[in-house]
Amino acid sequence: xxxxxxxxxxxxxxxxxxxxxxxxxxxxxxxxxxxxxxxxxxxxxxxxxxxxxxxxxxxxxxxxxxxxxxxxxxxxxxxxxxxxxxxxxxxxxxxxxxxxxxxxxxxxxxxxxxxxxxxxxxxxxxxxxxxxxxxxxxxxxxxxxxxxxxxxxxxxxxxxxxxxxxxxxxxxxxxxxxxxxxxxxxxxxxxxxxxxxxxxxxxxxxxxxxxxxxxxxxxxxxxxxxxxxxxxxxxxxxxxxxxxxxxxxxxxxxxxxxxxxxxxxxxxxxxxxxxxxxxxxxxxxxxxxxxxxxxxxxxxxxxxxxxxxxxxxxxxxxxxxxxxxxxxxxxxxxxxxxxxxxxxxxxxxxxxxxxxxxxxxxxxxxxxxxxxxxxxxxxxxxxxxxxxxxxxxxxxxxxxxxxxxxxxxxxxxxxxxxxxxxxxxxxxxxxxxxxxxxxxxxxxxxxxxxxxxxxxxxxxxxxxxxxxxxxxxxxxxxxxxxxxxxxxxxxxxxxxxxxxxxxxxxxxxxxxxxxxxxxxxxxxxxxxxxxxxxxxxxxxxxxxxxxxxxxxxxxxxxxxxxxxxxxxxxxxxxxxxxxxxxxxxxxxxxxxxxxxxxxxxxxxxxxxxxxxxxxxxxxxxxxxxxxxxxxxxxxxxxxxxxxxxxxxxxxxxxxxxxxxxxxxxxxxxxxxxxxxxxxxxxxxxxxxxxxxxxxxxxxxxxxxxxxxxxxxxxxxxxxxxxxxxxxxx
Numbered sequence: 001x002x003x004x005x006x007x008x009x010x011x012x013x014x015x016x017x018x019x020x021x022x023x024x025x026x027x028x029x030x031x032x033x034x035x036x037x038x039x040x041x042x043x044x045x046x047x048x049x050x051x052x053x054x055x056x057x058x059x060x061x062x063x064x065x066x067x068x069x070x071x072x073x074x075x076x077x078x079x080x081x082x083x084x085x086x087x088x089x090x091x092x093x094x095x096x097x098x099x100x101x102x103x104x105x106x107x108x109x110x111x112x113x114x115x116x117x118x119x120x121x122x123x124x125x126x127x128x129x130x131x132x133x134x135x136x137x138x139x140x141x142x143x144x145x146x147x148x149x150x151x152x153x154x155x156x157x158x159x160x161x162x163x164x165x166x167x168x169x170x171x172x173x174x175x176x177x178x179x180x181x182x183x184x185x186x187x188x189x190x191x192x193x194x195x196x197x198x199x200x201x202x203x204x205x206x207x208x209x210x211x212x213x214x215x216x217x218x219x220x221x222x223x224x225x226x227x228x229x230x231x232x233x234x235x236x237x238x239x240x241x242x243x244x245x246x247x248x249x250x251x252x253x254x255x256x257x258x259x260x261x262x263x264x265x266x267x268x269x270x271x272x273x274x275x276x277x278x279x280x281x282x283x284x285x286x287x288x289x290x291x292x293x294x295x296x297x298x299x300x301x302x303x304x305x306x307x308x309x310x311x312x313x314x315x316x317x318x319x320x321x322x323x324x325x326x327x328x329x330x331x332x333x334x335x336x337x338x339x340x341x342x343x344x345x346x347x348x349x350x351x352x353x354x355x356x357x358x359x360x361x362x363x364x365x366x367x368x369x370x371x372x373x374x375x376x377x378x379x380x381x382x383x384x385x386x387x388x389x390x391x392x393x394x395x396x397x398x399x400x401x402x403x404x405x406x407x408x409x410x411x412x413x414x415x416x417x418x419x420x421x422x423x424x425x426x427x428x429x430x431x432x433x434x435x436x437x438x439x440x441x442x443x444x445x446x447x448x449x450x451x452x453x454x455x456x457x458x459x460x461x462x463x464x465x466x467x468x469x470x471x472x473x474x475x476x477x478x479x480x481x482x483x484x485x486x487x488x489x490x491x492x493x494x495x496x497x498x499x500x501x502x503x504x505x506x507x508x509x510x511x512x513x514x515x516x517x518x519x520x521x522x523x524x525x526x527x528x529x530x531x532x533x534x535x536x537x538x539x540x541x542x543x544x545x546x547x548x549x550x551x552x553x554x555x556x557x558x559x560x561x562x563x564x565x566x567x568x569x570x571x572x573x574x575x576x577x578x579x580x581x582x583x584x585x586x587x588x589x590x591x592x593x594x595x596x597x598x599x600x601x602x603x604x605x606x607x608x609x610x611x612x613x614x615x616x617x618x619x620x621x622x623x624x625x626x627x628x629x630x631x632x633x634x635x636x637x638x639x640x641x642x643x644x645x646x647x648x649x650x651x652x653x654x655x656x657x658x659x660x661x662x663x664x665x666x667x668x669x670x671x672x673x674x675x676x677x678x679x680x681x682x683x684x685x686x687x688x689x690x691x692x693x694x695x696x697x698x699x700x701x702x703x704x705x706x707x708x709x710x711x712x713x714x715x716x717x718x719x720x721x722x723x724x725x726x727x728x729x
Contacts (some may be wrong), residue, residue, distance in 0.1 A: 011636040018054035028057040031145070032076040034068045040265035041126040042079050044205065045133025049077060052140040075117045075145065079133045082108070082122040091120050105210070105267075105497075106154035107132030109139075119147060124154075127267035128209065131497070134206050142508040153498050156656050159269075159455020160496045161211030162204060163423065165464050168222040170238050171281040173216055175461050180240070181691050188239035192247065196466065197259045197274040199480055205266035207493035212263050213320065213457055217278040223256065224308035225249045225600035229301055232282035233523065236507035253312055260315035271361070272309075273320030276338060292336045294328055295543040302341035310358065311348045318359035319346070320390065325365025325727040337372040338362065347379045358385050361421060364391040388454050389413045393422035393447075393722050396461070397578075399534040400429045401430065401440040406545070407579035416450035422447065422456040424492075427547035428537065430463045431470065431686055433635050435487045436530040437506055440495045444599040458492055462547050462692040470686050474625060478626050482626060487526070514632070516624040520634075529636040532643035537604055539583055539650065542576030553642070555703065558693040568668060571653035586650065590657035600654045607647035611640040631685075638681050638719075645674035649710075656714070665714035 011556035031053055035046040050060045054196040065080055068090055076387075080087040082102045091110060092098065102124030109132055110120040123129025131153070167184050169193060178185050190196045201212065216222075225233040237245040237252075238709050247255070260270040279298060283289040288297045300676035309316065321342055324334035328662070346360055360379065362372045372389060379387050391409035394400060413420040447453060454545050465481035482489050490509070503523065511519035537552055544550040544566075550560035555566050562572060572672055577583045584594035589601060618637055652667030683700035696702055706721065 003168055022501060028059055030059040030061060030074060031064045032074055033060055033079070034065050034073060034076060035062065035072070035079040037062075039126050039129075041130035041267050042133065044202070044266060045121075045130045045137065046079055047287060048134055048137035048206070049079070049140065052137045053144075055141065056144045058145070066110050069565060073115055073499075074505070077119045077121070077136070079121045079131055080123070082124055084122075087120075087122070094118060096120055099152065101156055102128060104128065104158065105131065106152065107135070107503060108152045109136060109149040110220050111148045111150055119149065127189065127346070128154075130207060130267055138505070138508065138512075141512045153272075155208075155497045156450070156499055157447075157455045157496045159421070159457075160209050160423075160493050161213055161455060161457030162209055163213055163215060163273075163425075163457040163459025165215045165459060166217055166220055166466065167464065169234055169235070169281075169411055170240055171234065171284075172216060172218055172221055172282065174209045175275055176464075176692050179453070181462070181464065182369035182467070182469075182689050183464040183691070185240040186469055187464045189243055189245070190201045192237055192245055192255065194255070196480065197666065198234050198262055200482055201263050201266050202337070202552070203480070203482055203486070204270065204489070204493065207490045208497035209493045210268050211455065212268050213242065213459075214271055214457070215273040215275075215320075217275050218280040218282070219272050219274055220305040221281045222252060222338075223272070224312055226301070226304050226308055228304060229286060231285040232301070233477060234281065250576070257313060257315055259400040260313065264315065269317035269359075270315065270541050271318045271320055271359075272316070273322065273361075273363075274342070275322045275325040276334075277325075291326055293329060293333070295509060297343045299337070303345040305588075306342040306345040307349055310346065310353075310356070314356070314391075316358075318361060318386075320361040320363060322363045322365050323372075327366060329366075331366060331368045331371045335362075335367045335375045338367075339375045343376055343379060347382060350379075350382045350385045354384050357386075359386040359388065361388050361390050363423075364389065364407070364409050367504065369409055369416065369418075373416050373418065374375065388419050388421055390421040390423060393424060393456070395541075395545040396425045396427040397541055397550065398424040398426055398443070398458070398538040399434065399439075399552075400541050401534075401581040402439060403453065403580040403582075403584075409447050411627050415450050419452050419454045421454050424456050424458040425547070426458060427461050427462050428533070428552050429488070430460070430689075430691065431553055431682070432530075432533075432639055433485045433487050433632070434530045434533065434639070435491060435526040436534075437491050437495060437503065437527065439531065440491050441499045442497045444496050456496065456672065462551075471629070471690060472685060473630075473686060476631065503726060514626065514629050516619050517624065517629065521621070525614045525621075525636050526632075528610045528617070529639040529643070530718045531610050532646065533639060535583075535603055535607055536643075536646040536650065539562055539579045539582075539586065539600060540575035541578035542585070543574060544580070551644075551691075551694060554694065554696060555646075555707075556694050564694075565703050566663070567706070568649060568653045568656060568710045571649060572657040583585060586654050587657055590654050600650050604647045604651040604654075605649070607643050611643040613639040613646065633686055634681060638678060638685075641674050641678040641681065645671050645678060648674065652710075652714075661714055665716055668711040668714055669716055676704065679704055 033046055035042050037043045052058050078087060079370055085554050095113040095114055096110045098110045099122045104125050105127045106124040107128040108122045112118045119136060121129060121132040123132055139149055166187050167173045173180055176208050221232050221234045232248050235248050258320050263270045277291045279289045289301055308433060321338050323338045338419045340437045376387055379385050391407045394404040395406050409486050410420050466481050468481055469483045471477050507523045510522050531550060550557055557563055557566055572586055575586060577585045584597035584599045588594055589599040614636060618633055621633050648667045648671035652664045656664035679700050688696040688699050
């Protein structure tokens with residue numbers, strides 16, 4: 001076990017005091033909880049177990065594991081590593097099934113009943129024991145001490161990461177082009193708030209994420225101070241609207257080291273990523289720094305920044321390089337620049353510091369597997385280094401086909417015996433709390449050559465998630481975005497860990513969180529309302545694969561580089577299916593030449609049916625005064641309404657392509673009614689906003705006229721009655 005510093009031992013001791021000293025004063029049954037509190041992952045899980053039992057009015061007495069051998073009668077819970085021989089012996093003596101062969105992050109739950117009911121959590125390592133403890137806490141929240149648990153779980157993907165595009169300062173933005181979106185502006189104060197990070201890390205640990213990455217154009221001015229470029233270090237932190245936080249370099253270092261340590265205590269690795277060849281802020285202090293790849297001063301500055309990063313943050317687990325962004329060289333030239341600017345500095349430092357483990361991730365942007373493997377060959381021979389490739393597995397739209405084939409990088413990396421990370425970009429849903437577990441399962445299971453995949457990280461480029469500010473009901477604002485979208489975040493983390501996680505487990509979470517409605521109906525409605533939206537993207541994504549090409553929540557594209565609103569003509573004439581899709585595109589469907597593939601007519605029928613079934617389930621649901629549940633119900637209605645709009649639009653586009661204008665007009669009339677339902681609901685719920693590629697302005701009625709025009713251009717002569725349309729007349 002890693003040696004703990006005095007500070008961490010003291011912190012963990014206080015955690016134990018908290019566990020021991022806050023047992024519920026109750027005449028209810030007493031449960032003994034046995035755990036080693038010096039292992040932070042186990043102490044964290046024990047806290048959740050204790051809270052779950054106390055919520056059910058049990059009294060919890062927390063003991064160290066060494067007290068287990070002397071334990072007297074009474075119900076108990078044991079949380080330990082599977083290598084703890086004393087615990088394993090006690091389990092066997094009480095008739096428990098052995099838990100052998102548990103690997104990294106794996107766990108086993110066991111139940112024994114003699115002499116009294118006992119639950120045992122055994123982990124293949126500390127993370128595995130934590131995940132098992134968290135799972136037991138969920139089980140106890142749903143069933144109390146009535147359940148019997150004899151299960152084992154192990155991870156399918158060893159690394160399940162968060163990709164957080166977050167600016168550290170207005171002078172060193174994240175990837176937002178030449179301006180800052182509202183979400184980027186509002187994020188800066190929260191990035192420097194330890195409560196934000198602790199809340200996020202705790203929740204995402206429960207969701208089985210174990211990698212945290214922060215992505216910034218050029219993070220170094222906020223993180224390091226260089227003797228040769230001292231003015232490149234930020235004097236303080238500046239945001240927008242007058243926000244200034246007086247943080248010295250030393251205070252910033254202490255802050256990020258605490259974040260990294262806290263992530264480690266929840267079983268997470270921590271990374272920074274950058275884009276090249278940006279030198280934000282530094283170039284304003286040193287005009288000799290430019291974005292010219294041939295500029296030796298820039299290379300010198302970048303190399304020294306990277307070296308300083310490793311020296312300053314011993315807890316930093318790795319760094320991600322984006323080769324070629326902002327550069328126009330060949331793949332080889334771009335990759336060689338990253339080696340000179342950063343890769344060689346990492347290699348030299350690790351040679352000189354053999355006890356330091358570090359991972360360097362090289363993204364595929366304007367690079368290639370061959371260029372990376374060749375250029376970075378010196379790093380392969382460093383025993384305390386690892387190097388991985390990274391590619392966009394589903395381009396900017398992970399919510400499309402479950403079998404994307406955009407990139408051959410995984411295959412090429414496997415050929416040379418190396419491994420890659422998969423970037424899963426969600427530039428689809430900034431407002432929706434999407435939730436179809438079957439889609440996630442199919443997506444994860446379809447990842448090819450998993451033996452060559454290190455893991456995945458999920459995130460957004462066009463939106464910068466910190467704390468919620470989007471609701472018109474101010475009482476709903478202020479929570480973390482990962483809390484607002486908890487169901488979507490949970491599904492990807494949990495199902496990437498174990499795609500076989502049952503629907504029953506997910507329904508139990510819903511039942512505990514929303515006890516006043518049927519968890520079964522809520523689960524079904526959420527899945528049905530969510531299911532159609534990836535289908536429309538899958539059907540049209542072939543030429544609209546990047547974030548600025550397509551934003552489904554608004555049927556929109558970047559008006560500067562594309563058309564703005566995506567019309568029926570765009571659907572009919574400018575689209576092909578996503579790479580890897582087995583659907584038949586709109587143009588081919590209109591010709592009736594799908595040859596066994598699912599036509600766009602069939603896709604539209606499925607979408608409409610799912611939307612209608614979701615709405616039928618939602619119709620009788622009442623929030624019972626729970627504002628969060630009210631948002632959930634409205635969220636499902638909004639997704640179902642938008643799905644119905646797209647169903648009619650896809651059908652209308654196919655009819656128009658086939659020359660059947662009358663049917664196309666009828667479909668677009670019905671589409672208009674659903675759009676009006678959708679836009680009015682969004683308008684009543686959310687503030688309009690601006691993102692990297694669009695602005696919803698001045699309000700959520702921004703596209704109403706364009707949607708109506710789709711109908712009138714086909715000969716419609718009056719605004720359709722949306723109430724009649726919803727009846728299907």
